[in-house]
Amino acid sequence: MRKLADLIFQRDRRREELSKIQKEISVLTQKTPSLILPFAHETPKDTDQQKPSVSAPLTPQQKVSLFFELFKGRGDVFAERWESFYDPQKVGYSPICIKRSGECPRPYSFCKNCPDKHYKPFTPKDIEQHLLGNKTVVTYPLVNGRYCPFVVIDLDEDDCRNDAKAILECAEKFGIPAYLEISRSGKGIHIWIFFEGLVSAKDARLLCDSLITLTQNQIRMEVSLSSFDRIIPCQDVLDTNQLGNLVALPLQKKRRPNASVFVDKNLQKKASGFPTRE
Numbered sequence: 001m002r003k004l005a006d007l008i009f010q011r012d013r014r015r016e017e018l019s020k021i022q023k024e025i026s027v028l029t030q031k032t033p034s035l036i037l038p039f040a041h042e043t044p045k046d047t048d049q050q051k052p053s054v055s056a057p058l059t060p061q062q063k064v065s066l067f068f069e070l071f072k073g074r075g076d077v078f079a080e081r082w083e084s085f086y087d088p089q090k091v092g093y094s095p096i097c098i099k100r101s102g103e104c105p106r107p108y109s110f111c112k113n114c115p116d117k118h119y120k121p122f123t124p125k126d127i128e129q130h131l132l133g134n135k136t137v138v139t140y141p142l143v144n145g146r147y148c149p150f151v152v153i154d155l156d157e158d159d160c161r162n163d164a165k166a167i168l169e170c171a172e173k174f175g176i177p178a179y180l181e182i183s184r185s186g187k188g189i190h191i192w193i194f195f196e197g198l199v200s201a202k203d204a205r206l207l208c209d210s211l212i213t214l215t216q217n218q219i220r221m222e223v224s225l226s227s228f229d230r231i232i233p234c235q236d237v238l239d240t241n242q243l244g245n246l247v248a249l250p251l252q253k254k255r256r257p258n259a260s261v262f263v264d265k266n267l268q269k270k271a272s273g274f275p276t277r278e
Helices: 002-031 060-071 108-113 124-132 160-173 201-219
Strands: 079-083 091-095 137-139 147-156 179-182 188-200 228-232
Touching (some): 201 228
Antiparallel strands (some): 079 137
């Protein structure tokens, strides 16, 4: 009888926890700017170009504008992926400094603590080069040390595909638009949630925490979410003189087959290539 009483107590406590989380999600979705539904025919609100009709495909320039609007984090700095000339297995990401174009005699190892660094601003031209495959662009999501325009749930290895499907199902249940991207390696999945404006990184991360908890306790209780790695941005608050963590942009040209692409809930590549409600 004691064991039964303990189980009933645990059940009731779990119900209270789930009810609290559901209320938190409701508060967060009302508190933050509207979640973006980036349909394929839509263009950013601030663009000076005429918005195309619903049936009209995006022009290359409109794709660049939409991509920049969705994935722009900090506008004053961005990074690029590099590969070692001597060792192709050695790769990394470094912020682009204007002084590195030729006038700086210091080695790259000095860049991190350089007092004279002058970062190159992030522009649509960089997005264009990324989509053309001339470079791989990486963005810093934390703006002013505490806000972000999007949040990402990073799933790696293990059972990431089943985990991603379960989280997406939970997001749809609560009316939260979320978009799946197969990672560059093809072994992980990024779940992107976009906002119409900058939101508190703390609220964005809490939203993802709540989704993960509800997925395990309401949607698919058999899912362990063992593939969960982190939520990007990784910090709620950061000193403004720090860059924070970064995230590589999707649609990279130099990637494994069927990787770095957006997929539907069945993990099939989206026809438009962009995060859409197809």
